[in-house]
Amino acid sequence: MNIEQKKLLKxxxxxxxxxxxxxxxxxxxxxxxxxxxxxxxxxxxxxTRLTFLTKNPFRSTYFAVLSMAAELSTGLYALLFxxxxxxSVALIITGLNAKFLKKASGTTTFTCRDSKKLxxxxxxxxxxxxxxxxxxxxxxxxxxxxxxxxxxxxxxxxVREG
Numbered sequence: 001m002n003i004e005q006k007k008l009l010k011x012x013x014x015x016x017x018x019x020x021x022x023x024x025x026x027x028x029x030x031x032x033x034x035x036x037x038x039x040x041x042x043x044x045x046x047x048t049r050l051t052f053l054t055k056n057p058f059r060s061t062y063f064a065v066l067s068m069a070a071e072l073s074t075g076l077y078a079l080l081f082x083x084x085x086x087x088s089v090a091l092i093i094t095g096l097n098a099k100f101l102k103k104a105s106g107t108t109t110f111t112c113r114d115s116k117k118l119x120x121x122x123x124x125x126x127x128x129x130x131x132x133x134x135x136x137x138x139x140x141x142x143x144x145x146x147x148x149x150x151x152x153x154x155x156x157x158x159v160r161e162g
Contacts, residue, residue: 004084
């Protein structure tokens with residue numbers, strides 16, 4: 001990791017700083033109460049909980065809130081590995097697949113363990129100059145460890161021109 005990536009990783013783990021930044025950069029994530037529980041080079045965890053703002057009519061967490069938490073658990077790595085690299089690399093989600101397995105009625109924590117796949121996709125895009133696509137997984141579990149939802153996000157990375 002380069003110096004800028006190490007600094008960003010440290011910022012990701014500062015809860016007060018993340019909350020402050022999310023007000024301006026990710027206002028919906030702030031309103032939904034998403035929290036970066038932990039992130040290092042191997043694992044990222046993002047949680048959300050059932051609140052008045054995040055509930056659906058069935059007294060469970062609204063699927064869009066679960067999607068935001070799952071996406072953030074993968075997106076943290078996508079942003080991390082494109083930070084401070086030259087040439088600059090653009091990123092975007094091009095696909096999403098989700099399975100909802102159990103009612104999300106408390107705190108749901110999404111875990112992504114696919115950092116290496118995202119890092120390799122960024123490296124490949126930089127080396128080849130071609131768009132690179134990779135699919136990564138985020139698994140959401142409730143407080144007792146039952147799997148609530150599984151998400152797969154397809155990320156595309158491409159070197160910016162100019």
